[in-house]
Amino acid sequence: MNEIKAIIVDDEQHCVDALHTMLLKKCPGVNVVGCVNSVKEAKILIDELQPDLVFLDVEMPHQNGFELLRLFEKITFDVIFTTAYEQYALKAIKFNALDYLLKPFSVQELQESLDKFREKQQNRTKEVSTSPLEVFLQNMKTLQQTHRKIALPTINGLVFMPVQNIVRCESTGNYTKIFFTDKKNLMVSRPLKEFEELLTDVDFFRVHNSHLINLQQMQSYIQGEGGFALMSDGTQVEVSRRRKAEFLKKAMQF
Known part of the structure; x- marks a missing residue:
C-alpha cells in the first residue's frame, strides 16, 4: 500500500507531540504532513493537503471534532478519533464501526488502528456507497434533536x-431485526449490542439477550419469573430474570 498521508488535530500540544513521535518511530509508512490545534486550522489544512487519514481529537475548545467534520460537504478522508472521554459520542462512534483511540493509548493500540485502516483501504470497492462517517454524523445530529431519527445502513x-x-430490536446473530409501529420490519447488519449502546440513552432497554425494547412503546408488564413486556405491536417480549429488577426500576420512571 502507498504511504499514508496523515494529519493530527488536537488542541493539546503535548498530545500532538506524543502521537507524532509514536507515528514517526513506530509506524513506518505513515507520513504526518501537518499538525494543528483547532478546527479552523484543520479545515484549511485538510482542504490544502487532502490527507488520507486524520487523527482527530473529540473534545476541543470552541468547536469539537464532530463540528469539523460537518464543515465538509463530502468527506474524502478516513478518521481515527482520539478522546479521553467515554461519553455518548463514543457509543455512536462504535455503532458506526469507526475507529477510536482512548487516551492515553499505547503504541500497540495505535498500530492496531492503523492495521484496520489499511485493511479497510484494501477492501474498499469502487462502488459508490455511503461513508460510515456520513452515517455517523447523521446519527450524531438527529439523535440530539427533539424529533430524533436514526440512520440505518442497508x-x-x-x-x-x-x-x-x-x-423493538431483535437479535439474529450478527444482524438485528428492527420492528416498527407500522408493522414493517428491517434487517440491519449490526449486532444488537451496538443498538443497545446507541439507544439506551433514548429510553430503550435490553430486557433479554435477544431483545431491546422501546419503553415508550410498552403497553403493560405481565408478572412472572422474569415476566413479559407487552408491546404496542401486540408482541410479548420475555424479560430475563436477572434483568427484571433493573427493568422494573427503569419502567417505573415512565
Whole structure:
C-alpha cells in the first residue's frame, strides 16, 4: 500500500507531540504532513493537503471534532478519533464501526488502528456507497434533536427512521431485526449490542439477550419469573430474570 498521508488535530500540544513521535518511530509508512490545534486550522489544512487519514481529537475548545467534520460537504478522508472521554459520542462512534483511540493509548493500540485502516483501504470497492462517517454524523445530529431519527445502513443506502417509531430490536446473530409501529420490519447488519449502546440513552432497554425494547412503546408488564413486556405491536417480549429488577426500576420512571 502507498504511504499514508496523515494529519493530527488536537488542541493539546503535548498530545500532538506524543502521537507524532509514536507515528514517526513506530509506524513506518505513515507520513504526518501537518499538525494543528483547532478546527479552523484543520479545515484549511485538510482542504490544502487532502490527507488520507486524520487523527482527530473529540473534545476541543470552541468547536469539537464532530463540528469539523460537518464543515465538509463530502468527506474524502478516513478518521481515527482520539478522546479521553467515554461519553455518548463514543457509543455512536462504535455503532458506526469507526475507529477510536482512548487516551492515553499505547503504541500497540495505535498500530492496531492503523492495521484496520489499511485493511479497510484494501477492501474498499469502487462502488459508490455511503461513508460510515456520513452515517455517523447523521446519527450524531438527529439523535440530539427533539424529533430524533436514526440512520440505518442497508445494502441500498440509508433508511432514516424516527426513534419513537421503533417498537423493538431483535437479535439474529450478527444482524438485528428492527420492528416498527407500522408493522414493517428491517434487517440491519449490526449486532444488537451496538443498538443497545446507541439507544439506551433514548429510553430503550435490553430486557433479554435477544431483545431491546422501546419503553415508550410498552403497553403493560405481565408478572412472572422474569415476566413479559407487552408491546404496542401486540408482541410479548420475555424479560430475563436477572434483568427484571433493573427493568422494573427503569419502567417505573415512565
